[in-house]
Amino acid sequence: MASVSATFVSFGCSFNQTKCITAGKNCTISLGMRNHTLTAVRFPRLRVSCLAKPETVTKVMEIVKKQLALNDDVPLKPESKFSELGADSLDTVEIVMNMEEEFGITVEEDNSQNITTVQEAAELIDKLVAAKPEQPASESEQKSEATA
Amino acid sequence: MLRLFRIRRDMLGSAVSRRLSTTRSPLPPTPLPHRREVHLWYIKPEEINDSSSQLKHYMDLLSPSEKRDVSSLSGERLQKNAILARTLTRTTLSRYCDGRVDPGSIKFRKGLYGKPEIMWQDGDNIIKPPLQFNLSHTSSLIACAVALETPIGIDVEEKKRQTVKSVLAVARRYFTVSEVEYLAAIPYPDIQRKEFIQLWTLKEAYVKAIGRGFSGAPFKNFTIVMGSDKRAPKMHIEADSDCEGLADNCQFALMELNSSHVVAVCMERDQEISDDEKNSLRLKVWRTIPLIEDELVSGTETVNYICGLS
Numbered sequence: 001m002a003s004v005s006a007t008f009v010s011f012g013c014s015f016n017q018t019k020c021i022t023a024g025k026n027c028t029i030s031l032g033m034r035n036h037t038l039t040a041v042r043f044p045r046l047r048v049s050c051l052a053k054p055e056t057v058t059k060v061m062e063i064v065k066k067q068l069a070l071n072d073d074v075p076l077k078p079e080s081k082f083s084e085l086g087a088d089s090l091d092t093v094e095i096v097m098n099m100e101e102e103f104g105i106t107v108e109e110d111n112s113q114n115i116t117t118v119q120e121a122a123e124l125i126d127k128l129v130a131a132k133p134e135q136p137a138s139e140s141e142q143k144s145e146a147t148a
Numbered sequence: 149m150l151r152l153f154r155i156r157r158d159m160l161g162s163a164v165s166r167r168l169s170t171t172r173s174p175l176p177p178t179p180l181p182h183r184r185e186v187h188l189w190y191i192k193p194e195e196i197n198d199s200s201s202q203l204k205h206y207m208d209l210l211s212p213s214e215k216r217d218v219s220s221l222s223g224e225r226l227q228k229n230a231i232l233a234r235t236l237t238r239t240t241l242s243r244y245c246d247g248r249v250d251p252g253s254i255k256f257r258k259g260l261y262g263k264p265e266i267m268w269q270d271g272d273n274i275i276k277p278p279l280q281f282n283l284s285h286t287s288s289l290i291a292c293a294v295a296l297e298t299p300i301g302i303d304v305e306e307k308k309r310q311t312v313k314s315v316l317a318v319a320r321r322y323f324t325v326s327e328v329e330y331l332a333a334i335p336y337p338d339i340q341r342k343e344f345i346q347l348w349t350l351k352e353a354y355v356k357a358i359g360r361g362f363s364g365a366p367f368k369n370f371t372i373v374m375g376s377d378k379r380a381p382k383m384h385i386e387a388d389s390d391c392e393g394l395a396d397n398c399q400f401a402l403m404e405l406n407s408s409h410v411v412a413v414c415m416e417r418d419q420e421i422s423d424d425e426k427n428s429l430r431l432k433v434w435r436t437i438p439l440i441e442d443e444l445v446s447g448t449e450t451v452n453y454i455c456g457l458s
Contacts, residue, residue, distance in 0.1 A: 066312075067312055074222055074223060075222050080222070084220060084221045084222060084226065085222060085226075086225075086226050086287065088285075088286060088305075089303075089352055089362055090305070090309070090311065090318075090348060092362075093318065093321070093322060093362075094311060094312050094313055094318065097313060097317070097318065097321055098312075098313075108366075109362065109363055109366035109367075109368075110363050110364075110366070111363075112362065112363045113361070113363035113364075
């Protein structure tokens, strides 16, 4: 049985019945395992945060690395804050512009305060991409996936 | 022009360890800025040795949370600049307290949109001047501007700063239509880049002065029009602006430092003075290595006024 804390990932796979779910005081829940597939059930009172797709995170890291001309020895992680990597305001807007171009989205300025880390940028991108109207022909392999 | 004490650069290393190992030198008190006067103190990180004991002593001035923030940064250069930025802020503010406030004891809080402010503590014998301040840094220069009572914003950029995208592309995305037209009409790329950097720093200085920052006051909501002939840039709020509560009564000034950096300053106008001339900002600029060396550089060729300054 695997235990996870309150903010956990909900997988896109279909929900199977779990053998044993408990929600403790500290909102730890246990997940049932079936055929080595981890299944999850969302409790309404738990706050669910959807992690960004790994490929989005990777892409954002590439954009940031290029914009800030980071060497390979600079530790770049999803939690890395742009300001901690030495980005000033002009760097940040260029990073946002690159993200907009790469993913075909528009980031409103008041959202820019919510994207202080690589992770947050990737999450916002995924949200905006999912909210886009259907494109006739898309280069990326976006499936019509329900958002969290 | 008062030149305060200087130590020759080659003596700096040994001088530092001798002086700081005994008592910390008090900062020479500085008289408060006058009305419409801005005091600017700046550090050039290259003037401070990376692994000197000086940096460790500066680190001692920082609060526990500031120290944690520094430690979380990736790499020595970023950590050094963060230490210097906090040191500059604390030492600068304590200069205006008549020698009675230790730089390490100053407490800060954040305004509604996150702008740092002084939080004077109750205590005897502490004077609490109504100081307004703002900090800006690039990797090669860190600056702290101080004024009395009136909120102030400052932004610094390297003059020759390159953008990955073209300046017009950035302008189209973030600036107003009239600002884009102004830039697009400039035929020479070097001058166009220079004007872009100036506009950028002026807009940044404005959103920092009003305490909103970039995300609280998107650049498309207001236009800055460059003055001609050393006159101050002017600002107006766009008709279709969806941003409420933007101040439209700000005074701007622009200068070059060391021929390497552009500095923009923004301060709310004094409503009681209708005369534009008298609303012009006056400026005093010091280069500093905190607790070691201060040099008044305004009035020298180090500071080149572009516009908006009397």
